[in-house]
Every structure is written in structure tokens, then in C-alpha cells.
Amino acid sequence: MDGGGRFASTLRKLTAKLRVRSSRNRDDALLAPRRKRNRGLELVERLTPRGAGFAATVLIIAGSAALGVVKGGHLQTITETLRDARDAVANSAGFRIVSVNISGRKQLTQDEVLAIGGVTGRRSLLFLDAADVRDRLKANPWIADATVLKLYPDRLSIEITERNAFALWQDRGQLSLIAADGAVLEPYVARRFTALPLVVGKGGETRARGFLDVIAAYPQISKDVKAIxxxxxxxxxxxxASGLDIRLPETGIQAALDRLMKLDREDRVLSRDVLAIDLRLPDRVVVRMSDDAAKARFDALKAKAKATKKATDA
Incomplete structure (x- = not known):
């Protein structure tokens, strides 16, 4: 056989082997179970933009970090740090607060006003929130009103209206300084307010001013009042101040005080050794004397009765 015949025979054998292998592969493929594709999953994969998974991961990490900051109590620290950095930039640009004019203060010091308003040496005029400073000032019980003006580039003007200390108020053992409207200004710690009237009892702080205005018309009483x-x-x-208690009715206070003044003119009852005068009943006055005064009165009445009897017998 020549060379051409040998080549043709070899080619035929190779082709036959390839046909057998291909047939086996088809049979194996037919026998293997088919994998079912989830059409919904395919649709999601088609519609989801590339990189969405990475972005979601970043968002989850950022959210977890933010939650950690809030729960860990670091939010205020971070906020203050960012604010200080912002103010530092503004200060370097010429907006540092170098002059603060405060008017209207009487009880509060300048440093106290600045501290209440949150104005510090690090704050810049550019980023200072005047409305926030005003709200902080008005939240203090001593300050009835406030005006805050920013005068660029570096001046701040604050005008406040202070409440006046009106009385001392005692309730459940606690002593406080109050304004005329009953607002509690501060716990009583300073002895400079000892001359103020003393109000005792729950609810009295808001009604004291009106009541004191009423008794002011009776100077014989009001000048000696130690407490209401x-x-x-x-x-x-x-x-x-003598220790005498005057018990007034719920209504008709002026009429009751008029009766007391009449009784004092006739019998000088306010100057006697009396513990209490009860004016709560409109048709009578009940006077409670001290033990010594009661005994002296009893002895006097007894002596008078004895003298009368003796005179009658004679």
C-alpha cells in the first residue's frame, strides 16, 4: 500500500473514534438531571446595577458606625469637635468675637450671662446662632427676655431683662427664691435676700403677690408680718413677728381684716398675749390666748365676781 492509502486509512479510524466519544457525551448529558434556573433570580440579577452589592455593604458599615457613635455617647463630642474646627477657620478669617456688650443685668454677672448663652472664646461670630443664644438665655429663670445682635466682624451685643426677686418660698422643707409671678429663680443660698417676705405652702408662690397687695392696705398688720x-x-x-397667727377665710379677706382692725381699736387685741385670732367665721371672732394670759384672765374674772358678790352682800 502506498503512502496515500495509509493516510486515508488512519483518517477513517480517527473519525470513527470521535463519533463514538461524541455519542457517549450526548448520552451522559441526557442521563444527568437538569438544573432548574430561578427566573425571579435571573430577573433580579439582570435589573441590579453593577456595584450595588458593594454600595450596600458600605452603607451597612456606615450605619453601624453611626449607631455606635450615638449609643456610645460620642455624638456630642464629635459635633463639638466639628464645630470647633469650623469656628477656628472662621476665627482665622477675622470673625473671632473680641467684644461683647451686655446690658440690663443686675443679679447675674457677665460671665454667668455668657455661660448661660453658650458664648465662649472659641466661638466665631460668623457661625454663632443668635436665635439659639437668645433661647438659651430665656430658658434661665432669672431672665424674662433677651435680645442678641451680631455686629460684624467681631462684636456681639446682648440685652437682657431680669426678673426681680420678690419673696422666699418654702415648700416641703425646701426654700427657694421666687419672682413676683411665682417663677422659681434659684434655691435659696444667699443671705442677701433675708428682708424679703416669706411665703409658705404649695400654690402660695403664684398667689402671694395679690395677697400681699391686699394686706398692704393694713399697715398695722403688714409691718409685723413674718410669714404668709x-x-x-x-x-x-x-x-x-410676735408669734400671733391670724386665720383668714377663703373669701371676704378684706371684710375679715376690717373686723380685726375694729376689734384692735376697741380692745387692743393685737397687743395682748394672744396665740391666734380666727376670722374664718363671718359672724364671730375666736381668740385663743396663751396659758398665762388665760389664767390671768380667769383670775381677773374670778376676782371681779368675788368683789361684785361682796358688794351685793354688803
């Missing part, structure tokens, strides 16, 4: 006591959130008692 609001009883049961309904009515007033007067405690005089």
Missing part, C-alpha cells in the same frame, strides 16, 4: 402661709391651697394665715 397658704393652707390647703385654699386660704391664708398670717404669722406675725
Amino acid at each position: 402661709v397658704f393652707v390647703g391651697e385654699r386660704r391664708w394665715n398670717l404669722r406675725l
Whole structure:
């Protein structure tokens, strides 16, 4: 056989082997179970933009970090750090607060006003929120009103209206300084307010001004008042410096005081050794004397009765 015949025979054998291998592969493919593709998953994969998974991962990490900052109590620190950095840039540009004019203060010092308003040496005028400073000032019980003006580039003007200390208020053992409208200014710690009237009892702090205006018309009483006591959130008692208690009715206070003044002119009852005068009943006055005064009165009446009897017998 020549060379051409040998080549043709070899080619035929190779072709036959390839046909057998291909047939086996088809048979194996037919016998193997087919994998079912989830059409919904295919649709999601088609519609989801490339890189979405990475972006979602970044968002989850950022959210976790933010939650950690809030729960860990670091939010205020981070906020203050960012604010200080911002103010530092503005200060370097010429907006540092170098002059603060405060007017209207009487009880509060300049440093106290600045601290209440949150104005520090690091704050810049450019980023200072005047409305926020005003709200902080008005939240303080001593300050009734406030005006805050930013005068560029470096001046700040603050005008405040202070409440006046009106009285000392005692409730459940706690002593506080109050304004005329009953607002509690501060716990009482300074002895400079000892001359103020003393109000005792819950609810008395808001009604004291009106009541003191009423008794001011009776100087014989008002000049000796040591304390006014609001009883049961309904009515007033007067405690005089002598220790005398004057019990007033819930209504008709002026009429009751008029009766007391008449009784004092006739019998000088306010100057006697009396513990309490009860004016709560409109048709009578009940006077409670001290033990010594009661005994002296009893002895006097007894002696008078004895003298009368002796004179009658004679």
C-alpha cells in the first residue's frame, strides 16, 4: 500500500473514534438531571446595577458606625469637635468675637450671662446662632427676655431683662427664691435676700403677690408680718413677728381684716398675749390666748365676781 492509502486509512479510524466519544457525551448529558434556573433570580440579577452589592455593604458599615457613635455617647463630642474646627477657620478669617456688650443685668454677672448663652472664646461670630443664644438665655429663670445682635466682624451685643426677686418660698422643707409671678429663680443660698417676705405652702408662690397687695392696705398688720402661709391651697394665715397667727377665710379677706382692725381699736387685741385670732367665721371672732394670759384672765374674772358678790352682800 502506498503512502496515500495509509493516510486515508488512519483518517477513517480517527473519525470513527470521535463519533463514538461524541455519542457517549450526548448520552451522559441526557442521563444527568437538569438544573432548574430561578427566573425571579435571573430577573433580579439582570435589573441590579453593577456595584450595588458593594454600595450596600458600605452603607451597612456606615450605619453601624453611626449607631455606635450615638449609643456610645460620642455624638456630642464629635459635633463639638466639628464645630470647633469650623469656628477656628472662621476665627482665622477675622470673625473671632473680641467684644461683647451686655446690658440690663443686675443679679447675674457677665460671665454667668455668657455661660448661660453658650458664648465662649472659641466661638466665631460668623457661625454663632443668635436665635439659639437668645433661647438659651430665656430658658434661665432669672431672665424674662433677651435680645442678641451680631455686629460684624467681631462684636456681639446682648440685652437682657431680669426678673426681680420678690419673696422666699418654702415648700416641703425646701426654700427657694421666687419672682413676683411665682417663677422659681434659684434655691435659696444667699443671705442677701433675708428682708424679703416669706411665703409658705404649695400654690402660695403664684398667689402671694395679690395677697400681699391686699394686706398692704393694713399697715398695722403688714409691718409685723413674718410669714404668709397658704393652707390647703385654699386660704391664708398670717404669722406675725410676735408669734400671733391670724386665720383668714377663703373669701371676704378684706371684710375679715376690717373686723380685726375694729376689734384692735376697741380692745387692743393685737397687743395682748394672744396665740391666734380666727376670722374664718363671718359672724364671730375666736381668740385663743396663751396659758398665762388665760389664767390671768380667769383670775381677773374670778376676782371681779368675788368683789361684785361682796358688794351685793354688803
